[in-house]
Amino acid sequence: MKAILSILAAAAVYEVVARGGWFAAALVPTLPAVARTLWAMLADGTMAGHALSTLYRVFAGLALAASFGLVLGFLMARSRAVERFFLPLVSVLMPIPSLAWAPVFILWFGLGDTATVLVVFYAASFPMILNTWTGARAVNPLWLRAAGAMGARGAELFWKVIVPATSPFVITGLRLAFQRAWIAVVGAEMLAASDFGLGWVIFDAKEFLNADVMLASLAVIGAIGFAFERLAFGALERATVMRWGMVRAAKA
Amino acid sequence: MHHIEIRNVTLVYDTPNGRVPGVRGVSFATAPSEFLCIVGPSGCGKTTLLNIIAGFLAPAEGEIRIGGKAVTGYGLDRGIVFQDFAQLFPWRTALGNVAFGLEMKGVPKAEREAIALEQLRLVKLEKFAGAYPHHLSGGMQQRVAIARALAYNPAVLLMDEPFAALDALTRDEMQRLLAEVWRATRKTVVYVTHNVAEAVYLADRVIVMTPHPGTIKAEVPIRLPRPRDPLSVEFLDYQKQLLRHLTQKEEAR
Numbered sequence: 001m002k003a004i005l006s007i008l009a010a011a012a013v014y015e016v017v018a019r020g021g022w023f024a025a026a027l028v029p030t031l032p033a034v035a036r037t038l039w040a041m042l043a044d045g046t047m048a049g050h051a052l053s054t055l056y057r058v059f060a061g062l063a064l065a066a067s068f069g070l071v072l073g074f075l076m077a078r079s080r081a082v083e084r085f086f087l088p089l090v091s092v093l094m095p096i097p098s099l100a101w102a103p104v105f106i107l108w109f110g111l112g113d114t115a116t117v118l119v120v121f122y123a124a125s126f127p128m129i130l131n132t133w134t135g136a137r138a139v140n141p142l143w144l145r146a147a148g149a150m151g152a153r154g155a156e157l158f159w160k161v162i163v164p165a166t167s168p169f170v171i172t173g174l175r176l177a178f179q180r181a182w183i184a185v186v187g188a189e190m191l192a193a194s195d196f197g198l199g200w201v202i203f204d205a206k207e208f209l210n211a212d213v214m215l216a217s218l219a220v221i222g223a224i225g226f227a228f229e230r231l232a233f234g235a236l237e238r239a240t241v242m243r244w245g246m247v248r249a250a251k252a
Numbered sequence: 253m254h255h256i257e258i259r260n261v262t263l264v265y266d267t268p269n270g271r272v273p274g275v276r277g278v279s280f281a282t283a284p285s286e287f288l289c290i291v292g293p294s295g296c297g298k299t300t301l302l303n304i305i306a307g308f309l310a311p312a313e314g315e316i317r318i319g320g321k322a323v324t325g326y327g328l329d330r331g332i333v334f335q336d337f338a339q340l341f342p343w344r345t346a347l348g349n350v351a352f353g354l355e356m357k358g359v360p361k362a363e364r365e366a367i368a369l370e371q372l373r374l375v376k377l378e379k380f381a382g383a384y385p386h387h388l389s390g391g392m393q394q395r396v397a398i399a400r401a402l403a404y405n406p407a408v409l410l411m412d413e414p415f416a417a418l419d420a421l422t423r424d425e426m427q428r429l430l431a432e433v434w435r436a437t438r439k440t441v442v443y444v445t446h447n448v449a450e451a452v453y454l455a456d457r458v459i460v461m462t463p464h465p466g467t468i469k470a471e472v473p474i475r476l477p478r479p480r481d482p483l484s485v486e487f488l489d490y491q492k493q494l495l496r497h498l499t500q501k502e503e504a505r
């Protein structure tokens with residue numbers, strides 16, 4: 001409810017600016033105009049098509065990053081040698097904006113899905129690696145002792161104790177990874193995609209001064225991001241770490 | 253015949269301030285089904301000693317035998333209950349926690365859940381089998397921990413101040429429950445505590461340890477019928493006797 005109120009307030013401010021006559025209507029369209037464009041794009045299926053291409057790229061990149069980040073994070077926590085080898089690489093590569101790689105990937109793989117997915121992968125990998133690595137090292141030693149005393153070894157100790165014990169960190173890592181991936185995909189599509197994707201729509205609309213199309217696409221980008229953040233990750237947390245009391249909801 | 257035999261065990265800690273002896277030259281033995289308490293002030297090495305028996309720490313000298321066999325490392329012949337409530341796995345229900353050891357042993361699901369439920373009944377928590385630990389009180393969590401340590405049927409139960417973090421009323425209740433569980437299961441128990449009354453209530457025999465370095469000061473068999481009355485004159489006499497052993501050292505230093 002609070003979220004809706006703040007969104008409405010921001011929309012009202014925008015509407016006042018749009019109707020104030022300070023800017024050209026084509027550049028700062030009113031919200032009803034944006035809504036009409038959005039509706040038209042939803043009705044003829046173009047928006048869904050673009051959104052699906054973007055979602056496909058984001059989840060392909062995110063899935064790669066999650067698998068890679070989990071494996072590397074656990075290995076780094078497990079082995080001193082792996083940690084010593086990869087930690088400097090992570091430190092050097094992490095500060096490079098994923099978008100800065102887009103031209104390189106385009107050069108190597110051409111325009112299209114591969115380059116876009118790689119940018120997403122790059123953006124999403126680091127939160128997964130760092131959170132898994134930190135989480136695996138932060139496992140309560142008492143759980144390891146108790147599990148060891150009860151005969152847990154090797155793979156069983158890993159899957160039945162270390163993985164669930166690390167889950168609050170891993171879920172937070174996934175959340176951060178999704179956010180970074182979602183930000184990266186839109187940027188990458190502007191540079192690397194052709195003909196499809198929400199980022200490409202915005203970039204393409206610039207050529208025709210279609211501010212309403214841009215804003216309609218931005219609204220869809222925000223809505224999808226919000227939905228995943230609140231619904232998907234919220235539900236995942238409620239079903240796991242919150243249910244187990246490993247993470248608590250903030251007091252009102 | 254001895255069940256647990258500790259022979260001349262010594263352990264030294266490496267600290268930034270040099271090597272500090274944790275326990276020195278400790279020897280004792282327990283009979284099968286004996287309830288042995290180790291009492292002493294903090295830093296007397298009683299928890300260190302328990303961790304050595306559990307196999308979490310390797311002694312610099314000496315050896316541990318259980319049922320005549322020398323032990324190194326941890327194993328399913330010993331069940332362990334810690335002081336910290338956080339010892340339970342938060343992602344498993346009470347039943348899932350209790351069944352963990354059996355699961356590691358490869359006992360089929362239906363069978364291990366039946367055994368786990370039986371153990372929960374022993375600590376009077378069968379109604380809470382499906383509850384996650386964070387929904388249980390501290391005392392209930394410790395009862396689950398006891399059931400978990402007993403479920404895979406170890407020969408020995410090692411307990412490290414399991415009730416120290418509970419309020420006094422709950423602690424009394426837990427001591428009564430533990431005495432019942434011990435009578436029902438006849439496990440050999442090594443129980444570490446700094447609470448003299450708790451030791452007199454539970455133990456067949458009390459070992460008093462003193463710090464710097466951790467050594468055995470005295471052994472006091474408690475010859476009182478069970479269930480014991482903590483307000484009886486004999487009970488209070490034993491308490492005084494143990495306290496005397498604990499304080500003498502302080503004066504001597």
